[in-house]
Amino acid sequence: MARASRPISRRQTWWLLASAIAAAAPLAQQVPLWLALAGASAFGWRALLTWQHWRLPPRWLQVLLVIAGTVGVFLQYRTILGRTPGIALLLVFLALKLLELRAARDAVVTALLCYFLVLGQFLFTQTIPTAMLAGLTVLITTAALLAASDDRPHPRQQLRRAALLLAQALPFMLLLFVLFPRVQGPLWGIPQDRFSAVSGLSDSMSPGSIAQLSQSDAIAFRVQFKGEVPPQSQLYWRGPVMPAFDGRSWRVAQTMGAYPEVPYAGAGTPVEYEVTLEPHGKHWLFALEMPASLPPESALTSDYQPVARQPVRNRTRYTQRAWPEALAGIDETPGSLRAALSLPKDGNPRTRAVGAAWRAEHGEDGAAILAAAQNLFNRQLLIYTLNPPLLGADMVDEFLFDSKRGFCEHFAAAFVFALRSAGVPARVVAGYQGGEINPVDGYLEVRQYDAHAWTEAWIAGRGWVRIDPTAISAPSRINNNLAAAVPANEGLPLLARSDMAWLKELRYRLDAVTNGWNQWVLGYNPQRQRDLLASLGLKEPDWRSMTAILSVLCGVIMLGLAGWILRNRLHVDPVLAAWRKFTARLARRGMVWQPWEGPLDFAERAAAADPAHGEGIREIAALYAGLRYGPAPQAADLIRFKNRIAAFRP
Amino acid sequence: MMLASLRLRLHETFVRWALRTRPPEPVPIILTQRRVYVLPTRAGLAYAAALGVILLGAMNYNLSLGHALVFLLAGLGIVAILHTFRNLVQISLSPGRCEPVFAGSPAQFSLILENRRPDARTSLRLWIGDQDAVEVDIDARASKVATLGYPATRRGWLPMPRVTVETTWPLGLVRAWSYAAPELMCLVYPAPAAKAPPLPWSGDSARGTTRDGRGADDFSGMRKHQVSDAPRHVAWKAVARQHDGPLLTKLFAGASAQQIWLDWNELPATADGEQRLSILARWMLDADAAGLAWGLRLPALQLAPDNGQEQLAAGLRALALHNDGAR
Numbered sequence: 001m002a003r004a005s006r007p008i009s010r011r012q013t014w015w016l017l018a019s020a021i022a023a024a025a026p027l028a029q030q031v032p033l034w035l036a037l038a039g040a041s042a043f044g045w046r047a048l049l050t051w052q053h054w055r056l057p058p059r060w061l062q063v064l065l066v067i068a069g070t071v072g073v074f075l076q077y078r079t080i081l082g083r084t085p086g087i088a089l090l091l092v093f094l095a096l097k098l099l100e101l102r103a104a105r106d107a108v109v110t111a112l113l114c115y116f117l118v119l120g121q122f123l124f125t126q127t128i129p130t131a132m133l134a135g136l137t138v139l140i141t142t143a144a145l146l147a148a149s150d151d152r153p154h155p156r157q158q159l160r161r162a163a164l165l166l167a168q169a170l171p172f173m174l175l176l177f178v179l180f181p182r183v184q185g186p187l188w189g190i191p192q193d194r195f196s197a198v199s200g201l202s203d204s205m206s207p208g209s210i211a212q213l214s215q216s217d218a219i220a221f222r223v224q225f226k227g228e229v230p231p232q233s234q235l236y237w238r239g240p241v242m243p244a245f246d247g248r249s250w251r252v253a254q255t256m257g258a259y260p261e262v263p264y265a266g267a268g269t270p271v272e273y274e275v276t277l278e279p280h281g282k283h284w285l286f287a288l289e290m291p292a293s294l295p296p297e298s299a300l301t302s303d304y305q306p307v308a309r310q311p312v313r314n315r316t317r318y319t320q321r322a323w324p325e326a327l328a329g330i331d332e333t334p335g336s337l338r339a340a341l342s343l344p345k346d347g348n349p350r351t352r353a354v355g356a357a358w359r360a361e362h363g364e365d366g367a368a369i370l371a372a373a374q375n376l377f378n379r380q381l382l383i384y385t386l387n388p389p390l391l392g393a394d395m396v397d398e399f400l401f402d403s404k405r406g407f408c409e410h411f412a413a414a415f416v417f418a419l420r421s422a423g424v425p426a427r428v429v430a431g432y433q434g435g436e437i438n439p440v441d442g443y444l445e446v447r448q449y450d451a452h453a454w455t456e457a458w459i460a461g462r463g464w465v466r467i468d469p470t471a472i473s474a475p476s477r478i479n480n481n482l483a484a485a486v487p488a489n490e491g492l493p494l495l496a497r498s499d500m501a502w503l504k505e506l507r508y509r510l511d512a513v514t515n516g517w518n519q520w521v522l523g524y525n526p527q528r529q530r531d532l533l534a535s536l537g538l539k540e541p542d543w544r545s546m547t548a549i550l551s552v553l554c555g556v557i558m559l560g561l562a563g564w565i566l567r568n569r570l571h572v573d574p575v576l577a578a579w580r581k582f583t584a585r586l587a588r589r590g591m592v593w594q595p596w597e598g599p600l601d602f603a604e605r606a607a608a609a610d611p612a613h614g615e616g617i618r619e620i621a622a623l624y625a626g627l628r629y630g631p632a633p634q635a636a637d638l639i640r641f642k643n644r645i646a647a648f649r650p
Numbered sequence: 651m652m653l654a655s656l657r658l659r660l661h662e663t664f665v666r667w668a669l670r671t672r673p674p675e676p677v678p679i680i681l682t683q684r685r686v687y688v689l690p691t692r693a694g695l696a697y698a699a700a701l702g703v704i705l706l707g708a709m710n711y712n713l714s715l716g717h718a719l720v721f722l723l724a725g726l727g728i729v730a731i732l733h734t735f736r737n738l739v740q741i742s743l744s745p746g747r748c749e750p751v752f753a754g755s756p757a758q759f760s761l762i763l764e765n766r767r768p769d770a771r772t773s774l775r776l777w778i779g780d781q782d783a784v785e786v787d788i789d790a791r792a793s794k795v796a797t798l799g800y801p802a803t804r805r806g807w808l809p810m811p812r813v814t815v816e817t818t819w820p821l822g823l824v825r826a827w828s829y830a831a832p833e834l835m836c837l838v839y840p841a842p843a844a845k846a847p848p849l850p851w852s853g854d855s856a857r858g859t860t861r862d863g864r865g866a867d868d869f870s871g872m873r874k875h876q877v878s879d880a881p882r883h884v885a886w887k888a889v890a891r892q893h894d895g896p897l898l899t900k901l902f903a904g905a906s907a908q909q910i911w912l913d914w915n916e917l918p919a920t921a922d923g924e925q926r927l928s929i930l931a932r933w934m935l936d937a938d939a940a941g942l943a944w945g946l947r948l949p950a951l952q953l954a955p956d957n958g959q960e961q962l963a964a965g966l967r968a969l970a971l972h973n974d975g976a977r
Binding site: 083104105108109112115116118119122123126130131134138142145146148149150161165166168169170171172173176177180182183184186187314521522523524525554558561562565566584587592595 | 676677678692693696697700703704706707708709710711712713714715716717718719720721722723724725726728729730732733736739744745772773818819820821822823
């Protein structure tokens, strides 16, 4: 192709450089520093070459740089597959492609690399600002592609044209986005580097681990209730259950997928809701206690925590039902009960003594021991605080009897310890408590600072009973929120605080927009697609019907666009059109009007060839000459001209 | 090799089908929707492949925005088809001028491209056969002349071969093209012989004049020198008089000043027909350059002695079309 071998002009180089910078800059913080610096200097080098009209580096140097870059990436990551290494490699190629821009073909390759890097940005973040930035990059890259074909227009005009093309592409995008049959990924194994560092609950709890989360106002999940929102004090979002205690920290010890179905009977009014869970890299699906249904591809653990088969690496949406009053685990296995009684051999003698006393007093009556324990917590006047003092080896004793200051993990740990030492099976449950309704869109937002730990005790005949020891000392934590429960001078994230109303209002709006974006753009998955199409009246939408509708609608848009683009197709002078009809008729009789012939000359020639119609031909030609070249053509002449031609039958 | 020739044959078949009406076509040729073809370019195929890869990535990582990106770019591709098509469709071609040329040099066919639509046409490329393309832009509701070269190898009428009109504007991803075979003929003169016998002065070709031009011819004036004027007629004295003035040529009254006959039958017997024509062409150019009045005798045609551009054109035309029907 002649075009592909045409050398690249300076203007085209500037365009490609701009699009490369737009595509690469957002990724600079994702790649190692040396690569970011190397890329920046390659861009700078290229700019200097273009500016100073210098020659491109020799080919051997380019090859050397490609090899060096690839080896560098490999040494950095020990692989060239996966997300970050792949993007690093793309950056290397882009930077070096710029240094060997020779022909138009290279311009196309550069533009395609830039489009790829836009996708690369989405691997790290898909927020609204990212989307806007990506839109800008696509605009510049498209303008660069336009410039590769025709670099004469002014940059502003070039951008305007690119914007016009992209605007015309938008209807197709929307249609494809909604109707293109979606496939739930991953298609192949996702490298483990996705979601490497996400804050959230962990599978163990030691003093301070939940207090640490209280500093984060990141959203853990959002909930939309189908009916009325249950009271704040009922919003216990069950997370990992931790029965194993080693003297300092509590751990999960559960059988994954023990129950494919909910094993207990329903009770009370069910609560229906939908959770949109932010990715956290673990299997847990937080559910309102007690879970009454299971999302697809999930099961209950032996301690009734819903877990997904795959770790939650993407924002996940699931509908759930809860039975707030269900009795779970009435016939709990002896093994589980034993595990819920085990204590380290020694430590915390004072609490053990209190437990032994309860045991001596109440015997097998778990409910009475429970009441005694609650009574103890009430009497001790424990203080709920974000900044508890450091505790020594006997942390339960020190918390209950000495410092008396602690966060929810101290309360839960001490309560379970006390119950166990009195012979009542008990365990720690971690999760989230509460949440806040966003008045803008009505979603309940549960944030990391809502993380909480509470306890469950097993009482014969009632199964596992939830007791929240924090609620005994700091009921406002449960009935209101964290800010109401902790002293005012303790540092809390902005949203957790109750002052600064206008800022909160702003933040609510922002969160609602983000949530809409998450729900409808980022969370538009096969399920949501099916739901949407079903609500539009498409029963049982499958890929066939979707493709059919998609094709038809794309065709409609294409026709509309074609009509618009090809609008005002021809403005043919009516005189000329009629004359053409006339000459075409004569041409069929062998009298071809030659373009260099004047109409009157032609008429003479044609009349000579066909004397029978000579008069008609001459008259039409004279009218034509008058209309076309004469002064101020008359409408009447035009009508006469047309009539004569219509009547002319040689 | 086989494949290449098959491709060529298929292409020829396609072009013949595409042109349907047997060339030449009636003018003006309007590139209507039905005769504009659209296919992706190599860049367009690469673009489509890249979109496929991006889509796979977006699916694998469940990137909603990745899907949006692919769909936007796919829409861009579709829009590019429309724009490229729009850039070419409804252009009308009509034949322009074509100056005669000597065999061996490229014939220059002029085409008048007319754009009756209110949008400009950008980067149209036209070419004939395997010749280099000519790139033109046409403003909205305007017309433009494109001159396409094609090597003229044989004397006689050279009909303009099929023209390909192509554009990949705006994105270079899609190629729209069309074929046209406008009726335009180029007259190709025989190539002047590189080595020719000297002008035939002997016999009855020179009539009572001497070679140096003194005598019967009267000096009648001077005019500005033209490249075709013989150096002998330059008014060297006048030039010497007026320093750095233009070269002047002496004019002589009377066409009869020097008169020769260029006669087909007087050519060496060894020369065949085409060589004779070449020699005659050379003689005509030389005689014209020398300002001689010359006449031409061909077996079937005779031109009275005269000089000047018209005589030259008539003579060369006679040579070009000599025995045209027999060939």
